[in-house]
Amino acid sequence: MATVFIKVAAFVSIIVAGYYAGRSSKLGRGTGNVLSKIVFNLTLPCAVIHAFGAAEFTLNLLWLFVVAAVFNFVAYGAMLVATRHSERAARVYYLCNICGYNIGCFALPFVQAFFPPAQAVAVCLFDAGNSLMMSGGTYALTSVIASEEPVEHPLRLAAKRLFSSVTVDAYLVLVAMALLRIPVPQAVVQFTEPMANANAFLAMFMLGLVTNLHVDAQKASRLVRLLGARLAFNVLFTAVILLALPFAPSVKAIVCMAVWAPVGAMGPVFTMWCHGDHGLAGFANAISVVVAVVAMTGIVLATGAMG
Template identity: 45%
Template sequence: MFNVLAKVSSFVVVILIGVAAGHSGKFGEGADRLISKIVFNLTLPCAIIRAFGASKFDQSLLCLIALGFAANVTPFFLSLVVYAGKPQDERILQQSNVAGFNIGCFAFAFVQAFFPAQAAIATCLFDAGNSLMCTGGTWALIRALVLDTDYQCMRDKATLFARSLFSSASFDCYVVLIFMGLFDLRIPPEAITLIDPIANANSFLAMFMIGLIIRFTVNKTKAAKLIRLISWRFAFAAVLSLAALFLLPFDPIIRKVVAILAWAPAPSTGPVYTLWAGGDKGLAGMANALTILAGIIMMTSLVLFLGV
């Protein structure tokens, strides 16, 4: 128990250092964007490659891709129906932030710390399905179904979706590595050794980046919108977590991993999509910060309770 709390505390400390750095102004205005580019385009892809290279690819886990995708589209379309009569600004906030998980910059580092390499591959496969939405799918659906958009042609919408999706270095890594796994192609050990220092930097930079983007300001009149959004995420996380533990046809370690991933924070793209759609980015940022706090508490609790 002490080791678990020590590891989680190290994550919290790095996040708090990021919060302090962000408020101090010593890193400049664009520090969060610069570090996010380093994480998404360099350290995270290297961490993913190392995870695939450290363990044998299990094709029976491929259905986790479908699960990751379903875990996104289900709350998105359910809330789309329920919120149909709500004001446009709340619909934008809800649809931009209700679905998706911050796997690469939060949960992946968590899994790396507590689980064996095979669990890291399961996390990557779940995130491959998750990334279908988080790295472009959610924004494409918002433009098509929530906003008045110029992309009325189905072909244009599909092109927009594909362009957003394949511009993600992490998703491109998933495609190549899954293809290699299907044909039993292994990553050379020398290549893993070469990228190892970069992959090791992922946990620190990811947590530090999260600290930089957190903002703790919200107008009291907007509290109801925030509570409704957070309640949607927590309710679905509870359902997914229980379903993973008792219904998934995998070994206990994989079921525990998915149950923990269900409580991963909202993706950092949520506030960005809210901004692009003309919604309340400040409220979206606050929601993101609350899911990070809840993620730390719930994921740590599950690690202790499940005896990882």
């Protein structure tokens, strides 16, 4: 337990460091945007490749890819309907942050601390389905749906932006390799390890850079609505996992931890790229970290899992 809390404290400290660094003059303007592109196009894909290469899969666990994708699409679709009459800025904020979970940088360390590798691999497969939205799909769809200018061929543009995501492409290839039982070469695993190890730090630091803790009454209302909606979906998905999914209790516990993970680190970045309120998105992300720590620790204590 102490190991997990130390890791979480380290993550929170990095977010705080990024927040104060972003408000100093040492890093200059535009640092968050540059750093987001490094994470999105380099360290995150390497972390994905490294995680898959270091894990062993069973075919039944591949269904978690589908489960995660469905959970994300349900949340996004519901918010899409709920915000159809909202102003553009609010809609971008809600759509970019309602779905997607911070698995690699946050949930995975929790799982690895309490579950053996053969079971912890379940969270990697859940993250593969999660990545369809969290690593590009959310931005692709929102940039078209809430575009500031009319868009010709919206489906074509959304598909182009989705599959231009290096992380999404990497996940699709890796899942296909898993289905065909083709292992990731160990040379590739070793090559990506240094960049994969840098991903957690850069993602958390980037989150701190784009976070804004100053909100007015209108923004506070949007913050509460977003977090309330995510909380409702978390409860719903937890019930589905416990009552409907045909997995062992330990796997169910792992997937429950995944759906209580914080808002994905790319949520505020996608909000920024869509010209939304990325500062408020970062604030929501920071609060979701606190909620995740409490919920995920509670799941571990309730299941009695120890790694």
